[in-house]
Amino acid sequence: MTDASVSTLKGPSGPKPRRVFSSTNIMIYGTLLVVCLYYLLPLYVMIVTSLKGMPEIRMGNIFSPPVEVTYEPWVKAWAEACTGINCDGLSRGFWNSVWILVPSVFLSIAIASVNGYALANWKFKGSEVFFTILIFGAFIPYQVMIYPIVILLRESGDGITNIIRLFDSDASKFRLMGSVWGLVIVHTIFGMPILTLLFRNYFTSVPEELFKAARVDGAGFWGIYFQIMLPMSLPIFVVAMILQVTGIWNDFLFGVIYTKPDTYPMTVQLNNIVNSVQGVKEYNVNMAATLLTGLVPLVIYFASGKLFVRGIAAGAVKG
Amino acid sequence: MANSVEIKNLDLSFGSIEVLKDLNLDIAEGEFLVLLGSSGCGKSTLLNCIAGLLEVTDGQIFIKGKNVTWAEPSDRGIGMVFQSYALYPQMTVKGNLSFGLKNAKVPKAEIEERVARAAEILQIEPLLSRKPSALSGGQRQRVAIGRALVRDVEVLLFDEPPSNLDAKLRLYLRVEIKRLHQQLKNTMIYVTHDQIEAMTLADRIAIMRDGKIMQLGSPAEIYDFPMNKYVADFIGSPSMNFSQGEIKDNCFTVGDHKIPLKNYSAKTKLNEGQSVWIGIRPEHVVVSEAIEKADYKSTVTADIVEPMGADTLVWTEFAGQPFRIRLDGKFPIASGQELPIGINASTVSLFDLQSEERL
Numbered sequence: 001m002t003d004a005s006v007s008t009l010k011g012p013s014g015p016k017p018r019r020v021f022s023s024t025n026i027m028i029y030g031t032l033l034v035v036c037l038y039y040l041l042p043l044y045v046m047i048v049t050s051l052k053g054m055p056e057i058r059m060g061n062i063f064s065p066p067v068e069v070t071y072e073p074w075v076k077a078w079a080e081a082c083t084g085i086n087c088d089g090l091s092r093g094f095w096n097s098v099w100i101l102v103p104s105v106f107l108s109i110a111i112a113s114v115n116g117y118a119l120a121n122w123k124f125k126g127s128e129v130f131f132t133i134l135i136f137g138a139f140i141p142y143q144v145m146i147y148p149i150v151i152l153l154r155e156s157g158d159g160i161t162n163i164i165r166l167f168d169s170d171a172s173k174f175r176l177m178g179s180v181w182g183l184v185i186v187h188t189i190f191g192m193p194i195l196t197l198l199f200r201n202y203f204t205s206v207p208e209e210l211f212k213a214a215r216v217d218g219a220g221f222w223g224i225y226f227q228i229m230l231p232m233s234l235p236i237f238v239v240a241m242i243l244q245v246t247g248i249w250n251d252f253l254f255g256v257i258y259t260k261p262d263t264y265p266m267t268v269q270l271n272n273i274v275n276s277v278q279g280v281k282e283y284n285v286n287m288a289a290t291l292l293t294g295l296v297p298l299v300i301y302f303a304s305g306k307l308f309v310r311g312i313a314a315g316a317v318k319g
Numbered sequence: 320m321a322n323s324v325e326i327k328n329l330d331l332s333f334g335s336i337e338v339l340k341d342l343n344l345d346i347a348e349g350e351f352l353v354l355l356g357s358s359g360c361g362k363s364t365l366l367n368c369i370a371g372l373l374e375v376t377d378g379q380i381f382i383k384g385k386n387v388t389w390a391e392p393s394d395r396g397i398g399m400v401f402q403s404y405a406l407y408p409q410m411t412v413k414g415n416l417s418f419g420l421k422n423a424k425v426p427k428a429e430i431e432e433r434v435a436r437a438a439e440i441l442q443i444e445p446l447l448s449r450k451p452s453a454l455s456g457g458q459r460q461r462v463a464i465g466r467a468l469v470r471d472v473e474v475l476l477f478d479e480p481p482s483n484l485d486a487k488l489r490l491y492l493r494v495e496i497k498r499l500h501q502q503l504k505n506t507m508i509y510v511t512h513d514q515i516e517a518m519t520l521a522d523r524i525a526i527m528r529d530g531k532i533m534q535l536g537s538p539a540e541i542y543d544f545p546m547n548k549y550v551a552d553f554i555g556s557p558s559m560n561f562s563q564g565e566i567k568d569n570c571f572t573v574g575d576h577k578i579p580l581k582n583y584s585a586k587t588k589l590n591e592g593q594s595v596w597i598g599i600r601p602e603h604v605v606v607s608e609a610i611e612k613a614d615y616k617s618t619v620t621a622d623i624v625e626p627m628g629a630d631t632l633v634w635t636e637f638a639g640q641p642f643r644i645r646l647d648g649k650f651p652i653a654s655g656q657e658l659p660i661g662i663n664a665s666t667v668s669l670f671d672l673q674s675e676e677r678l
Contacts, residue, residue, distance in 0.1 A: 209405035212372050217419030217466070218393030231409040
């Protein structure tokens with residue numbers, strides 16, 4: 001009896017010891033470190049350059065930290081840089097982007113969530129076909145649709161003008177093409193396929209009995225949506241918001257086509273500042289402007305990274 | 320008694336798949352009806368049709384004499400307790416109970432009163448401010464029943480309780496539901512695939528198969544006089560022993576065995592030479608002294624003995640077929656031992672070989 005207990009004491013017991021510096025660990029962390037440096041280096045160069053004065057930049061040591069830190073380029077990028085005849089810096093573009101972003105995100109999420117809810121829970125004849133067509137939209141390169149949308153916005157703007165003039169014959173021409181609202185509509189429409197898919201899959205994973213119980217309890221289409229589904233699906237709304245905010249903020253193509261210089265979003269203005277051909281290339285201002293433009297999506301990612309991953313995973317479990 | 324729920328010629332198909340076929344069912348007021356069947360037999364579908372959660376393809380549904388075939392679930396006078404209970408996770412117990420009443424625009428004072436009454440009946444008053452996630456399985460079921468109760472409905476529908484609950488909790492919930500029915504005297508329709516649940520709860524059981532009701536009757540009727548071989552096989556655990564044979568000289572004959580049928584109360588006339596199934600319940604095989612009075616005596620050899628505490632199940636062979644016998648747990652028997660048995664014609668069931676209908 002005692003012999004047996006001694007032999008068990010000698011053998012392995014408790015957690016298996018692991019070496020910290022095993023060859024596997026060195027490989028994994030070494031690779032991670034190299035990849036990390038590779039991606040962070042450009043960011044480092046940008047930050048360092050944006051804090052240097054032009055004379056220092058001309059010396060050519062792009063990796064060296066600034067000898068004399070100056071915030072002048074940041075101020076210039078935000079408030080003084082010229083694009084065309086406007087010399088009020090990126091601030092104008094920033095606010096334009098905000099005015100485009102807020103209604104686009106709100107509208108697209110509101111519509112897509114109701115779409116997804118209806119497609120998941122209120123199946124109608126042909127709803128599957130409808131869904132397939134909608135998803136198909138996600139696979140068509142959207143460059144194909146640029147010109148048709150130009151015509152659509154122009155014509156519907158004219159149509160709306162005609163309707164307004166029925167009541168007020170002196171009303172000025174209403175424009176969708178070239179206005180912030182035109183771009184909002186475009187963003188809302190192009191967000192639809194992927195967001196509807198996201199919401200539909202999420203709502204499909206909500207137990208069907210919950211929906212049935214609410215029907216027995218007499219709740220209607222909107223009652224169930226607002227009182228049962230909405231409070232249960234905050235994570236997916238956060239995910240949708242992150243997707244839309246980063247997507248719309250980073251958009252360049254639609255912004256440059258469907259707006260005019262007064263209403264250019266920040267990305268377009270950034271391009272105009274960086275790619276201006278006249279005068280000296282102010283690398284420090286360009287770097288500061290680029291960092292300023294990228295700040296919003298960056299903040300969103302850093303603030304909600306965990307939620308983002310969780311939401312994506314939650315949406316992917318079923319459906 | 321007036322009928323509480325009437326189902327007339329109900330059909331339901333999903334595309335080309337017929338789930339319910341020309342189904343008729345009358346449920347009396349205050350009756351506890353259990354819909355019993357294996358999965359895929361259409362029992363849950365029928366319940367969903369009664370609740371109005373599925374649109375019927377053809378036929379009518381009446382609740383309390385009112386045609387509700389086209390009515391919304393909330394207007395039918397039904398309350399439903401779902402399989403997973405389906406409590407609204409973001410609402411408190413009180414919110415769950417009052418949600419339906421708020422939708423029906425019931426005055427606030429009356430909501431309070433009805434919630435309080437339901438909470439009292441179900442003894443969930445201390446839980447009213449809790450969220451469903453903070454409740455145990457039994458408490459959740461009571462809240463789910465409460466949600467159906469506050470609506471003051473005529474008919475309560477129960478979808479089968481989750482089979483993943485442990486046996487002890489299921490037993491407890493079963494007793495709770497039975498007690499509730501005795502107290503409330505509502506009409507209740509209960510869907511399950513568990514025959515013990517069906518036998519213990521039901522006033523009447525409807526056994527379903529392939530969208531049809533195979534037999535509708537009290538638990539005793541269904542147990543003692545199964546109308547066809549399917550029902551006979553389905554009810555009873557361990558299930559009935561079947562053997563194929565012929566009628567000769569008013570005896571069931573298979574091989575050397577001749578079981579006289581003078582004590583068998585036949586539904587129809589037994590024809591000489593007719594091929595039949597005989598069904599003998601394992602617990603109806605008699606042993607020890609009772610053999611003397613039995614209609615037929617034989618001896619079998621115990622092959623496998625399974626002691627289950629209260630009972631002992633013995634696997635043997637009879638007329639070349641595997642044969643199960645259920646004995647008292649105290650009966651002395653070991654594997655390989657010879658066991659004299661007796662069979663009484665009054666406890667067997669005979670079915671036609673082709674139609675499998677009771678004879």
